[in-house]
Amino acid sequence: MNIKALNGFKDILPGEVELWQRLEAVARDIFARFNFFEIRLPILEKTDLFARAIGEATDIVEKEMYTFVDKQVTMRPEATASLLRAYIEHGLHVQKPVQRLFTIGPMFRHERPQKGRLRQFHQMDVEVLGSVSPRVDAEMMAMGAMLLGELGLFVSLELNSLGCPVCRPGFRTSLLAFLDDRHRALCDDCKRRSATNPLRVLDCKNPKCREQVLEAPSLQDHLCADCADHFRGVQEGLGQLGVQYSLNKFMVRGLDYYTRTTFEFITSDLGAQAAVGAGGRYDGLVEQLGGPSVPGIGFALGMERLVLLLQQKEDKIAVSGIDLFVAAIGEQSSRHAFGLAHALRTSGMRVAMDLEGRSLKSQMKQAGKLGAAHVLILGEDELAAGKAVLRNMATKQQQEIVLQEEGKMVQTLILQLKSL
């Protein structure tokens, strides 16, 4: 019986995990600069939460959720629903009129895995609740762009406005009329979509549909006065902050809750999984979930996809080395070194030693691989003479050190490591 990880579930091993740590460190730094606070959320929620937030008719809810049917609970397929549930449950709108929150963690969707798409994947999710200001929208995108920029990634930003419950029905009607005229020319999926979710036809990848849809009415032309004002404000803000973007009238969202601003960070380097980050405004959602009437906007970054891009850059991540390797020869020395290494670690140093009784040569090799700055060699001869040899691995300089009682020895070594 050979047990392997589940299809679509991955181990992140040493060597790759450093990239994840760097990604998270950069992200946390930038989120802090923009005054966002972390919130940690459970992975399991009532199934109903996702059905109501994401939309009963979406693919995610219809066929991709990991649900314990008997318990009516589901492993979260995205973060926004859980975050809003917590926001409402704890009355966060009362504590602050505008809440800026982020969360980082695994999400679960039962899809067929492929490049940049796993069944357990990780997102960094950022949300602002309580503001309708178009500057917030612009700021969110600027923050995303800054994050990607500081990671050294070149990703483009696409922007659209989906309108609101006031203007979208009108657009829908004219879109439906347009699609009806060309029903025959559409692919089978789009024939179905015309009935269920006509907006989706706009971003069908089938070339035939794309051609048909080129002349389709544009959402941007059907916005009501308020939405048009808002959309103008967003673009003005982006311009002021120097964020590069392009308008894409065909971009719609797969989740039902989006209104007005939607955007995607897109790369051409990941095959079919072009979106490394996406989000938008969801002004009615909090209320729809039983909370106060509070507007919101958020976006999520796909961490696997960002890590793939970082790997493609092939920047070598310097593995942070250790301070000291204690090399001992013989049982007596090894016993002495065992205690000394522990004392050094207690005082805050990164220390390694070999516990397998290997040759000095082998121990030196290990020290080299671990990136040890120094090696303390404790041989039988040295021990007998009450001494040890300290070697600087970079300069190859060595110097003798008189062995002392452990506490003093630690002090001496800390000083010597700086000077040698």
Place this chain on the structure above:
RNA sequence: GUGAAUGUAGCUCAGCUGGUGGUAGCACUUGGUUGUGGUCCAAGAAGUCGUGGGUUCGAGUCCCAUCAUUCACCCCA
């Protein structure tokens, strides 16, 4: 859920029209240096050739099934 490709050492891969599993690279262990790393050299260890059937004197190689992986569709971050 649909389609295609691929499964040989821990990893990356050779292995032609069936004839004893590789002086292959990386990684690992040991040695060259009786006690000194990164380079170099040598040796060593490591495999039910995904699994199960079939064809054949003989299958890693051909056929069937099955499982897994990958890419794409779909969907999405």
